Amino acid sequence: MSVSDSVETPVTSAPAAPKAAPTEAELDQALSIRVKNVKVDYRTIVNPRANTLRHTLTNLGRKTNDRKVRYIHAVRGVSFDVTHGQVLGIIGANGAGKSTMMRAMAGILPPSEGEVVVNGRISVLLALGVGFNGQLSGRDNVVLGSMAAGLTRKQVYERFDQIVEWAELEDVIDLPMKAYSSGMYGRLAFAVSTHLDPDVLLVDEALSTGDAHFRRKSYDKMQELVSQARTIVIVSHGIAAIREMCDDCIWMDKGQIVRRGKPDEVADEYLEFQGVPPTKKSNASDETAEDDDDLSMIDDSLNSGDF
Numbered sequence: 001m002s003v004s005d006s007v008e009t010p011v012t013s014a015p016a017a018p019k020a021a022p023t024e025a026e027l028d029q030a031l032s033i034r035v036k037n038v039k040v041d042y043r044t045i046v047n048p049r050a051n052t053l054r055h056t057l058t059n060l061g062r063k064t065n066d067r068k069v070r071y072i073h074a075v076r077g078v079s080f081d082v083t084h085g086q087v088l089g090i091i092g093a094n095g096a097g098k099s100t101m102m103r104a105m106a107g108i109l110p111p112s113e114g115e116v117v118v119n120g121r122i123s124v125l126l127a128l129g130v131g132f133n134g135q136l137s138g139r140d141n142v143v144l145g146s147m148a149a150g151l152t153r154k155q156v157y158e159r160f161d162q163i164v165e166w167a168e169l170e171d172v173i174d175l176p177m178k179a180y181s182s183g184m185y186g187r188l189a190f191a192v193s194t195h196l197d198p199d200v201l202l203v204d205e206a207l208s209t210g211d212a213h214f215r216r217k218s219y220d221k222m223q224e225l226v227s228q229a230r231t232i233v234i235v236s237h238g239i240a241a242i243r244e245m246c247d248d249c250i251w252m253d254k255g256q257i258v259r260r261g262k263p264d265e266v267a268d269e270y271l272e273f274q275g276v277p278p279t280k281k282s283n284a285s286d287e288t289a290e291d292d293d294d295l296s297m298i299d300d301s302l303n304s305g306d307f
Contacts (some may be wrong), residue, residue, distance in 0.1 A: 032231040033082035038114035040075040076255040089246035120199025134178035
């Protein structure tokens with residue numbers, strides 16, 4: 001036998017096929033939120049008189065150019081993804097399009113162009129008191145708000161005591177909400193939203209009310225949701241809250257994304273852009289806020305005969 005016959009020919013395996021990139025449908029299912037080239041436009045009348053009944057009647061049959069339509073581009077082609085368990089903060093000046101973007105994600109405001117994909121149950125906490133009826137008691141508002149969010153009556157009653165206890169409103173839960181202070185409104189709204197077992201929690205400026213105790217409880221509750229792989233999006237002017245609560249941040253200006261990155265870095269650039277001198281970073285719970293004297297307000301209302 002020759003030497004060449006005794007040498008084994010090495011076996012070469014075929015190179016592994018490159019892994020195919022995920023399709024759009026797969027990404028839609030894998031991510032918690034997908035915002036794809038979203039545009040939101042508002043149509044408004046430039047001359048307010050041109051939209052009145054008197055102006056319409058007096059100019060009936062006449063050709064007039066008073067009725068001029070203007071389009072406000074609130075959100076201009078915004079795209080971003082949010083993964084499961086992520087806490088995203090959105091900051092920006094007034095009129096930057098933050099709240100409009102939040103309402104588009106919540107399904108309240110349909111985008112003019114583009115698409116928003118959200119996987120799971122959404123719980124929305126918008127501006128103070130939105131969704132509450134001041135003529136009804138806190139108890140009735142909790143029941144109606146929870147059922148409107150998709151819970152059954154049985155599920156509402158199972159969680160009712162937890163909601164009231166978290167909000168610390170046991171003594172006033174049966175009083176009309178028109179007598180509640182802003183801090184009490186905020187606590188009850190936050191308690192309802194976070195006890196619905198949401199997969200996605202959208203918070204718009206709701207953390208700006210309340211004292212340091214409420215902010216600390218809110219932060220702890222959000223951390224609990226994050227530990228359960230829930231997704232949270234916060235729109236706020238409170239930079240300290242964004243720094244402490246979020247692990248990702250978007251800065252919007254004039255309807256567009258200016259910067260996305262770590263909250264500390266984005267917040268510093270935003271404050272520098274606004275001309276605000278750098279301040280010492282503090283915890284959200286350490287921000288000073290006027291404490292509402294809740295029970296005193298209730299007593300004053302009872303004595304004055306408001307209800």
